[in-house]
Every structure is written in structure tokens, then in C-alpha cells.
Amino acid sequence: MPNHVTNKVNAPAHVLQTLINEGGRIDFNTILPFAGQFPWNGIDxxxxxxxxxxxxxxxxxxxxxxxxxxxxxxxxxxxxxxxxxxxxxxxxxxxxxxxxHFHTMDFARDVWGTKWNAYDQVIDLDSGEISFDTAWSCPMPVLKELSKRHPNDEITVRYADEDIGSNCGTVKLKAGETVSSDVAGRWDEMSEERRQHWASWARELKGWTESEEDDE
Incomplete structure (x- = not known):
């Protein structure tokens, strides 16, 4: 099983709406669609x-x-x-x-930057925020393409891996480019103070307490 990365994206409602398909779900295919066909649930x-x-x-x-x-x-x-x-x-x-690409999974890894589409979704366009989980990593290529489509709007992306304190941070995008980035470094290269900072930051983003983290 992959690590689940929680992603929270803040932007004007019309920007976030671009990520939502006709069924009302966050769908990366609305931004970067798979051009082929693969009607099977599993890969031989x-x-x-x-x-x-x-x-x-x-x-x-x-x-x-x-x-x-x-x-x-x-x-x-x-x-x-x-x-x-x-x-x-x-x-x-x-x-x-x-x-x-052979199939949807190698396409997703290569083009979306994550193994699967968005899951565990929460959509709140009124507050200008959507939240969803992805496998292993934040789907930054999708979000950069979203940013390109709305070059006048700033998009804030916050993400946190369930490996608390690693693979997490905040990235701001505009016109498809990163305008600021504050992300955790490699765990083995951070000081104890920085580890504690990012662990606390990630728990807050995921809505976890330390005891809940221990139960995972």
C-alpha cells in the first residue's frame, strides 16, 4: 500500500472548478487526460x-x-x-x-506525478478550498497545468505525507510557475528542531494528534 498524501489546494472557486468533472468529483483527467483506453481494473x-x-x-x-x-x-x-x-x-x-503510455497507471505516474487519481475528497468552493489524498506524492504537474490555465490567479498548495514530517510543505503557483516554496528537507539532513517543526505542521494539516499518528 502506498503512503497517502493529503493535499489542500486554495484558489478562487472558478479555478478549482476546472478540476471537477461532470460527476462533481475532483478528477485529474479534466486537466491532463489519458489519451488511450484501458477498461480493466487490474494490470496483467x-x-x-x-x-x-x-x-x-x-x-x-x-x-x-x-x-x-x-x-x-x-x-x-x-x-x-x-x-x-x-x-x-x-x-x-x-x-x-x-x-x-501503456495504461492508466504508468500514465498517472509519469504525467500526474502520482499513482492514482484523487480520493478521500472534500470540495468547498465557497471557501475556495479542495482537499484530497493521493498516493506517494503531491500531483504537482496537474496543479501546475491548472495554474497555467488561470495565469492571473494564485494557487496555494499544502501537502503532507502520512510519514509525518517528511514530504510536506507549501508551494504557491502562478501562471504555471512556482512563486514560493517552503517544503521539508530530507529527514536525515534536518536538525531536530526542523524535524519537530515539520512534524507539527504535517499533523495540523492532516488533522492528526500524536496519538493518532502512533496508531497509523
Missing amino acids: CAAEEAAEVITAQPLNDHPLIAQLQQSNRTQVDVLKLSDEGFEQFVQMLRNKRTGG
């Missing part, structure tokens, strides 16, 4: 490995991961895929050819 790993082989995808930069990838790719056989796996394989190739 063998199908993905076959697609990586036939499109000559580079191996991971990490040697151990690269070694595992290479081993898996040498064992994959398209003709032995399940019927669904083969259909996924074919669709992945179509998606890669037309849009540059």
Missing part, C-alpha cells in the same frame, strides 16, 4: 512485460530492479498469455503508439 503483469519487450523499453536505473526486469522479460511468452492478458497486451501497444 505478463502482458505488460510482453509490451515492454516488443517496444524495447529501457530497464530501470537501479541495478537490482533492472536484473529482475530482465529476468522476467526473458521468460514472457505472448502466446501463453491468458485471453484477457492478450487483449491487455494488444491495447497497451495501441495506447503506447497513440499516446506514449
